[in-house]
Amino acid sequence: MTRRRDTTQPVDTVKEITENVKQKRRLERKKRRHRILKRIFTLIVVVSVIVGLYLFDQSEYSKIKNIEIKGNKNIPTEYLLENFELNEGDRLINGLWTQVFGSYKAPGVANSKLNMYYTKGNITLTVEEFPVVAYISGKHTKILLSDNALLSNSAYTSNLVPRLVGFTDEMIHQYPDFSDKLSRMDNASFNSISEIHIMNEPLEDIYFKLIMNNGYFVYTNVDNLLLMNYYSEIVSGIQTGNKPENRCIYFLDYGHTPDNQSAISKPCEE
Template sequence: MRKENVVSIEERIPKLKQHRKKKANRRLIFLLALFLLMILSVIYFQSPLSHVKNIEVKGNELVPVETIISESKIKQGMNVWSVNKKETAERLNKLPEIKNAQVKMSFPNSFVIEVDELGKKAYLLKDNKFQIILENGKVLNKGTDSIPVDAPLLRGFKEDKALKKMISELGELPKEVQHLISEINLTPKKTDQYHLTLFMNDGYEVSATIRTFSEKMEHYPSIVSQLDPSQKGVIDLEVGSYFRSYESEEAESDAEPESDAAEEGEGDVGDESEG
């Protein structure tokens, strides 16, 4: 029993040699792989593959591509690994038009800049320029000479709390109602410093106030649907919902003081629709 359990040195030596050989082979393969990796890294960093080739910008409308690339500080030819994506995004977020920016690397040597801009809510007539007003109420120091058609034009406003309140109210309106508005004029009265006169794209005029603007204007489409489209006039939304046709106003101005013509053509929306 004892002799059977004894393993001779001669029998163990081949196994030890084989084990050491395998271990040496593994170490050699590891060193060769590491050396090859280092060689490839040197080749990569010295080759054009490690230099920025393309810079793509997505999501921009208000800010030109050239401005975004310039502010990002990413330049063609610079090493791709020298670009700090987080710091680049933070620089772009400082632009007044940008809400959020993301910078992504597109392997092997391109970058994609995705921006989410603040919405354009209106234009302000200032210094004979139509300047863009963003959804946060900020007025951009750039504008256009041509009359804008993609957002309402604001007249009579200054860069104060009334403007910010107006933009806030405008932002609460459904898109389809916003697109119906051509101009919003601030026309203060003794009883209401926030009184508004609106001119709509469908030919109607609206009398309203900033205080209840979004609440009242939300019902504009249903109000107009009750009116005769051939008879234009003023829709008064200050207190209730009243309609005065331009024809009745002309008749009122031509009538005698004792005449009852002033009562014609006036009434709430329901009465007008029945006529």
């Protein structure tokens, strides 16, 4: 008995394959159209945003109308505005660039934060100052900050930091360790200093006389300035020693340890 050949199965298979191919092509075309439409939509959105920002930037509403400085207690506002990259009348978009990608930097400023109020055209710059460690009085009062910034401030009246006598701007800039070490001095010793005078000492590049508010005088160079952290111990040793009348203290080039003498006291010369 012979078996009859079924000729319908190959035909059905061919039709099925053909239909699958057509369906895949339709799906690919649909995906391609979707990608193209998505890209066109994205491009329209980007262009619209750019055009909108440009039109806003060209309008009067985009200009900076007011710049407010906050947080400065000792640094004059005029100085901060002069060192600010933005000015009234500039475009707000410039402030946005500074807010996102930059920061305010100026001598005497430790940190800063910029806030923008677009609807009002206002910019607020909040600064954190480095601490004031000394001041120079005279025709133009100047303040010395811990980052070695020396700034004019005729309104400065605080007596909580030492007054510098005989100092020049060049001396301050030449010895940045001076302001740094004043800032790292312990509060009790620092608050005991009334004035710091420049002294003529041939063996030293720069030499100081510290006038203390309890009647003592301290002589030191920049390297030994932080021995002031042991000032109370040194004074206590003088007062309990055999020469309590000695009020002039000279710091030595030795570290302060139980085995090393860090200072000597002598009678003050008139």
